[in-house]
Amino acid sequence: xxxxxxxxxxxxxxxxHVTGQAVSAMxxxxxFLVADKGEAKDELVAVRRGLCEELLEAGSYRFVTVPxxxxxxxxxxxxxxYQAGVDAWHAARARRYAEVLDALPVDAVVGFLVWGDPxxxxxxxxxxxxxxRLTPVVMSVVPGIxxxxxxxxxxxxxxxxxxxxxxxxTGRRLASEWRPELGTVVVMLDARLQCVQLLKRAPDLYVHWxxxxxxxxxxxxxxxxxxxxxxxxxxxxxxxxxxxxxMDTYALTLPTGTAGGEGTEDTARAIG
Amino acid sequence: xxxxxxxxxxxxxxxxHVTGQAVSAMxxxxxFLVADKGEAKDELVAVRRGLCEELLEAGSYRFVTVPxxxxxxxxxxxxxxYQAGVDAWHAARARRYAEVLDALPVDAVVGFLVWGDPxxxxxxxxxxxxxxRLTPVVMSVVPGIxxxxxxxxxxxxxxxxxxxxxxxxTGRRLASEWRPELGTVVVMLDARLQCVQLLKRAPDLYVHWxxxxxxxxxxxxxxxxxxxxxxxxxxxxxxxxxxxxxMDTYALTLPTGTAGGEGTEDTARAIG
Numbered sequence: 001x002x003x004x005x006x007x008x009x010x011x012x013x014x015x016x017h018v019t020g021q022a023v024s025a026m027x028x029x030x031x032f033l034v035a036d037k038g039e040a041k042d043e044l045v046a047v048r049r050g051l052c053e054e055l056l057e058a059g060s061y062r063f064v065t066v067p068x069x070x071x072x073x074x075x076x077x078x079x080x081x082y083q084a085g086v087d088a089w090h091a092a093r094a095r096r097y098a099e100v101l102d103a104l105p106v107d108a109v110v111g112f113l114v115w116g117d118p119x120x121x122x123x124x125x126x127x128x129x130x131x132x133r134l135t136p137v138v139m140s141v142v143p144g145i146x147x148x149x150x151x152x153x154x155x156x157x158x159x160x161x162x163x164x165x166x167x168x169x170t171g172r173r174l175a176s177e178w179r180p181e182l183g184t185v186v187v188m189l190d191a192r193l194q195c196v197q198l199l200k201r202a203p204d205l206y207v208h209w210x211x212x213x214x215x216x217x218x219x220x221x222x223x224x225x226x227x228x229x230x231x232x233x234x235x236x237x238x239x240x241x242x243x244x245x246x247m248d249t250y251a252l253t254l255p256t257g258t259a260g261g262e263g264t265e266d267t268a269r270a271i272g
Numbered sequence: 273x274x275x276x277x278x279x280x281x282x283x284x285x286x287x288x289h290v291t292g293q294a295v296s297a298m299x300x301x302x303x304f305l306v307a308d309k310g311e312a313k314d315e316l317v318a319v320r321r322g323l324c325e326e327l328l329e330a331g332s333y334r335f336v337t338v339p340x341x342x343x344x345x346x347x348x349x350x351x352x353x354y355q356a357g358v359d360a361w362h363a364a365r366a367r368r369y370a371e372v373l374d375a376l377p378v379d380a381v382v383g384f385l386v387w388g389d390p391x392x393x394x395x396x397x398x399x400x401x402x403x404x405r406l407t408p409v410v411m412s413v414v415p416g417i418x419x420x421x422x423x424x425x426x427x428x429x430x431x432x433x434x435x436x437x438x439x440x441x442t443g444r445r446l447a448s449e450w451r452p453e454l455g456t457v458v459v460m461l462d463a464r465l466q467c468v469q470l471l472k473r474a475p476d477l478y479v480h481w482x483x484x485x486x487x488x489x490x491x492x493x494x495x496x497x498x499x500x501x502x503x504x505x506x507x508x509x510x511x512x513x514x515x516x517x518x519m520d521t522y523a524l525t526l527p528t529g530t531a532g533g534e535g536t537e538d539t540a541r542a543i544g
Contacts, residue, residue: 009425016296019417021288086434119424119431120438126430141428143421145291152391153281153413158398159391162358165441165449166392173437181449182439 002136003101004028004109007124009117009144012214013047015054017145023055025142029111031104033097036065043245047215048113061111066096090123094130101135110137117146120168121188147249148186150213154220157208159184159251174198178252185252193236195252196229204255207232211239211248225252274408275373276300276381279396281389281416284486285319287326289417295327297414301383303376305369308337315517319487320385333383338368362395366402373407382409389418392440393460419521420458422485426492429480431456431523446470450524457524465508467524468501476527479504483511483520497524 006025011017032052034045052061069092101110112124118141119125128139148168152159159166165183171190175197178185187195198205205225209232212218219239221228240246278297283289304324306317324333341364373382384396390413391397400411420440424431431438437455443462447469450457459467470477477497481504484490491511493500512518 009421011291014293016293017291017415019283019289019291021286024288083434117421117424119421119429121432122430125428126434139428141425143289143417143425145415145417146421149281149389149391149415149418152389153415156397156411156413157391158394160393160440162355162398163442163444165439165445167437167439167454168432169437169455170435172435177437177453183441 001106002138003104003106005101005128005131005137005139006109006111006142007118007128007139008111008113008142009119009146010048010051010113010115011145012116012147012150013044013212014214015051017150017214018051018055019142019144022142022144025140026052026056026111026113027060028109029061030108032061032063032111032113033100034063034065034113035068035093043243044115051113064100066093066100069093069096090127090130093123093127094134097127097131098134101131101137114144117144119143120146120148121170145214147210147213147247148188148251151186151208151210151249151251154210154213154218155208155222155251157251159186161253161256178202180254183253187250187252190248190250193229193232195225195250196233198252199226199229202254206253206255207250208253209248209250211236211246212243213249217243273378274410275376275378277373277400277403277409277411278381278383278414279390279400279411280383280385280414281391281418282320282323282385282387283417284388284419284422285316285484286486287323289422289486290323290327291414291416294414294416297412298324298328298383298385299332300381301333302380304333304335304383304385305372306335306337306385307340307365315515316387323385336372338365338372341365341368362399362402365395365399366406369399369403370406373403373409386416389416391415392418392420393442417486419482419485419519420460420523423458423480423482423521423523426482426485426490427480427494427523429523431458433525433528450474452526459522459524462520462522465501465504467497467522468505470524471498471501474526478525478527479522480525481520481522483508483518484515485521489515 167182171194439454443466
């Protein structure tokens, strides 16, 4: 018999982001599995627990903490080796989750609460797939509001230029990938503001930046990157000091006319 | 005095997509402005009205339909001319909305219900900005679940390859933009399945396709594009025949190892 596993996007921490579909899926869960990633993530775990306390009936669910396996050193620049390291780490996590699942009643419904949207830069869907190769599961996924959407909404911007593309990438890849033709570039998982490296090539870049998006300590800045870069570096360091951690996301655009520009953004045109 | 305008993402038609933040913003609205785009969009307008009936108190709000200005012919392939046409059309819409706003009590809260997320391929934010240049408004934006997120969730996939990028673009741009280095490419606003044009260059492309995402008539298909292309063309035509309109979205990926692959997708790494 297969166990039902819900991978539930909960948005970026604000209970107001949670969709009706997510609440229904959460209510169907008996057990939430939480990876214990150590102190740095304590606040994120606390947000998840708070969300359950706010939205669910006490006693109707429980949390099971699964210690995260150690990751090997990250120094390797060799992509294949790096990939092998990530794969081994995922496999170790999958084994631990499979053991926890096997110890639960067969009819227990299991939930994973995922920060943001499981579709963007989150490993849960892949790990549940790996778990499913060890013990049978039926996975369903509920989308959630992603940090990049909160970034756009809080700044009041449309991510694409008119009819133009949106490219979402990581800090690690930004400097090698960036070209004006990519349109708006949204950068996730960037602990080092890699955009600063682009200033020489693209002095006109505009940045919409946000940290702790959706949380009470949310910070927003927007302006020419050349003008804002120093402030962002300093602010990031101050915020990390003040809160113990910082998670930020930003969108890079060129002034209108240099990217995108062809086509129409109106969904009326998509009806064919 | 400025009028409060809420631009509210409502997801792709399922009331289950609506977030708590969207419900609160909807409850704050006295008047919803709806563009009347003619028969093809009747069902989409009906979904919005149904959502309000389900989520709001009867009599607490009203709908005001604003006829959409005629768009000029679309034949021009000249980007600048095309852009000018879009701009003129936006300006005409903005004037009509500004007239409607000026006729409302100054303390009326105005809402626009946006299909999906206002941050992706929707003109509402830009039109409200244009309205604001004619009559003072204070705009707030609420993110909503986008079709591309429902696509990923319903297929149970992560959009990015491990640590890789996600490129979102339009059918119009796909053939000229596509390169393996873009990572997963999500195509919106494509009435002609432009991906078929890529088959010669990339015979191994895999497609995750969805139509009417989030609606009761939702259809999903996934497989090698080379195997699915004919079926998708036929199915699209049949669905348009059956429902009177069709709106679809799809994600293109190459087999693992050929795109993305470097880096890690785990948000733990973003905490710096």
